[in-house]
Amino acid sequence: MKRTLAVALRVAQQLSHDHRSMALIVVMPALLLSVFYWVYESRPDIFNHIGPALIGLFPFTIFFLITSVTMVRERTSGTLERLMTTPIRRGELIAGYTLALSIASFVQAVITTAVGVWLLGLDLAQPWGVLFLAVVSSIVGTALGLLASAFARTEFQAVQFMPLAIIPQFLLCGLLVPRDQMVAPLYWLSEMLPLSHLIDAFDIVTTESDVSSELLVKVGVQVIFALGFLTLASLTLPRKTA
Amino acid sequence: MLNGLSLMIDSGAITGIIGPSGSGKSTLIRSIAGVQVTAGGSVNVLGTPAGSKSNRSRVAYLTQGGSIYPDLTAAQNVRHFATLSRRPTADVDEALARVDLSGQAHQLVSTMSGGQRARVGLASVLVTGADVLLLDEPTVGLDPVLRADLWSLFARLAHEGKTLIVSSHVMDEAAQCDRVVLLRDGAILADGTPEQLRAQAGTSDLDEAFVRLAQGSVS
Numbered sequence: 001m002k003r004t005l006a007v008a009l010r011v012a013q014q015l016s017h018d019h020r021s022m023a024l025i026v027v028m029p030a031l032l033l034s035v036f037y038w039v040y041e042s043r044p045d046i047f048n049h050i051g052p053a054l055i056g057l058f059p060f061t062i063f064f065l066i067t068s069v070t071m072v073r074e075r076t077s078g079t080l081e082r083l084m085t086t087p088i089r090r091g092e093l094i095a096g097y098t099l100a101l102s103i104a105s106f107v108q109a110v111i112t113t114a115v116g117v118w119l120l121g122l123d124l125a126q127p128w129g130v131l132f133l134a135v136v137s138s139i140v141g142t143a144l145g146l147l148a149s150a151f152a153r154t155e156f157q158a159v160q161f162m163p164l165a166i167i168p169q170f171l172l173c174g175l176l177v178p179r180d181q182m183v184a185p186l187y188w189l190s191e192m193l194p195l196s197h198l199i200d201a202f203d204i205v206t207t208e209s210d211v212s213s214e215l216l217v218k219v220g221v222q223v224i225f226a227l228g229f230l231t232l233a234s235l236t237l238p239r240k241t242a
Numbered sequence: 243m244l245n246g247l248s249l250m251i252d253s254g255a256i257t258g259i260i261g262p263s264g265s266g267k268s269t270l271i272r273s274i275a276g277v278q279v280t281a282g283g284s285v286n287v288l289g290t291p292a293g294s295k296s297n298r299s300r301v302a303y304l305t306q307g308g309s310i311y312p313d314l315t316a317a318q319n320v321r322h323f324a325t326l327s328r329r330p331t332a333d334v335d336e337a338l339a340r341v342d343l344s345g346q347a348h349q350l351v352s353t354m355s356g357g358q359r360a361r362v363g364l365a366s367v368l369v370t371g372a373d374v375l376l377l378d379e380p381t382v383g384l385d386p387v388l389r390a391d392l393w394s395l396f397a398r399l400a401h402e403g404k405t406l407i408v409s410s411h412v413m414d415e416a417a418q419c420d421r422v423v424l425l426r427d428g429a430i431l432a433d434g435t436p437e438q439l440r441a442q443a444g445t446s447d448l449d450e451a452f453v454r455l456a457q458g459s460v461s
Contacts, residue, residue: 006325010314017313017350077304085293085303086326086370123308239293242280 007096008103011070021066026106029058030115037120044121051122052130053175053199055112059105059138060189060195061166067101067145068158075149085240094234098142105138106131107152128140129205130217133198136222140194143229150236171196194225200242244269244428247283251407251421252456258419259409260452266428267409268306271378274407275303287374298374299327302372306379308363312352316343316362320353320369327370340395357388364392366419374405381410393418413449424452431455 015021033054040047074080109131116122124130148165152158172182172190173201179190179200190196201218208215244266251257259267272278273285285292288300310319320334338344341361346354351362360380367375367454376414381389387434393415396406400420416422417436424431424439432439432455436448443451 002328006322010311010318010322013318014311078307078309079311080302081272081277082305082309083326084277085298085301086323087295087298087328090325104244234352240277242278 004092004095004099007088007093007099011097011100012103014070015100016068017022024062024066025104026111028063029055029108029112032058033112033116034120047120048123048206050175051116051120052124053173055109055116055130055134055216056137056198056202057170057175058112059108059134059196060065060141060198061162061195062108063101063105063138063141064145064148064166065162066074066158067097067142068149068152068161069155071097071146071149072152072155072158073220076154081241084237089108090234090237093237094230097146098139098230101142102135102139106135109134125209126205129211130202131236133201133205133219136226137198140222140226140229143226143233144194146233147229147236150233169193172196173199175199194222197221197225243273244273247428247430249423249430249433251405253405254258254400254403255420256396256408258416258417259407259425260411260413260416260422260424261425261431262411264427265411265425267411267425267427268378269291270425271303271376271409275301275376284374299370301374301376302327302367302370303376304363304367304378304380305313306382308359310351310359310363310366312359313350315348315350316354316365317347317359319362320365323366324369327372329369329371333369333371337365340368341365342391357384359391360384360388364395368399371437373403374407375399377406377408379409381412381415388417389415413452416448424455 014024033051036051037047074215112129113130113134117124117127144165148161149158152161172179172186172193173195174190179187180197182190197218201215201222204212204215204218247270259270261267273280274287274292276285276291276297287297290296314322314336317334320337321331322330324334335344338347342362343358343361343365346358351359354362354394364380367377381392384392396408396418400406411415419436421434422436422439423433432442434442439448439451440446441455445451445454
């Protein structure tokens with residue numbers, strides 16, 4: 001536990017020294033949500049429908065990017081190899097990363113949700129549910145980023161995974177076209193992607209004031225995806241390399 | 243690639259792994275650290291297989307290039323490795339003082355000179371309290387004064403009972419070691435004290451000694 005906290009503290013300190021990353025985490029989502037609001041100023045129904053889902057989409061994307069780049073840097077700079085010679089366990093390293101980035105995503109979600117609700121008039125049935133799902137979203141994005149970093153040798157290659165890992169999920173998640181209106185193959189493909197269920201969950205907390213069983217199932221799916229990605233990611237951290 | 247290499251390293255001394263680029267120095271150090279995939283053979287450190295769980299708190303490894311975080315301060319880097327090694331964070335100040343970086347403890351590593359970075363890396367190894375220090379080219383790119391300072395520190399550490407295995411491609415540094423293992427093409431070219439190598443090659447100059455030994459001009 002102490003080593004997990006040490007990694008979390010170290011990642012948080014690294015982020016705090018990187019002003020661009022801090023701006024990307026803290027300012028950018030609220031700014032983009034505001035731009036989206038102005039784009040659809042004459043169509044508040046569209047903003048109210050898609051806006052809450054964006055609060056989840058931002059951390060998914062941003063933390064995927066930050067995690068994959070940071071972990072590739074860790075691999076290429078030799079620090080990961082050195083960590084593997086210390087008493088730290090792989091699970092502790094990954095848990096530390098996830099903890100630090102989850103806290104950062106909570107801060108992001110609070111700011112973005114506050115701006116959305118109080119400044120832009122987003123109507124949310126469960127504001128706390130939106131906050132919770134935004135953090136869940138960042139954890140899945142972080143887990144996916146950790147996994148993707150195993151297949152990238154440079155930071156540029158890590159960024160190249162964005163179109164592969166994020167854009168197909170965005171196209172199929174139901175934000176552009178409701179998933180039940182998609183042709184069957186695309187619908188079933190979307191069922192296998194975490195972002196689809198995340199957007200479904202955001203729809204529920206936007207419109208329903210109760211914690212329904214459907215919502216719990218959707219959250220459960222996220223937990224399964226996150227654990228699956230994190231387990232696979234830990235397997236990509238061998239103590240020995242050629 | 244290391245071929246037919248057999249080596250027993252004594253504790254409480256500085257063993258230099260010396261050789262040109264590509265001779266297998268880093269591979270050997272990585273094997274001792276337990277992070278190198280090996281096709282055959284075995285490496286034991288302190289009586290257990292290299293990289294074993296019990297070794298991880300007794301062996302500290304500094305990779306080529308320092309393996310510290312440039313976006314942290316010197317103190318944050320050293321504290322991180324202290325915590326991972328279950329050492330009290332009170333040791334951080336002492337480790338930084340040993341490498342003469344107390345005044346720069348709160349400076350970001352990315353704003354430091356190459357010499358200062360090297361010393362932060364060394365402090366992050368010292369703070370672990372490990373018995374065996376594996377240092378892969380710790381003085382590369384440093385000016386002669388800094389190199390001399392670091393070798394003085396290595397000598398003090400060995401005097402305190404630490405075992406140092408230091409790789410270098412600079413023959414001058416071989417003279418600072420208690421024992422020198424000359425590597426070439428993954429094989430041991432010569433192994434002994436600097437004096438023994440000079441005597442074996444019939445020259446007082448270690449650079450020349452390496453050349454003669456490599457050319458097989460001595461028996």
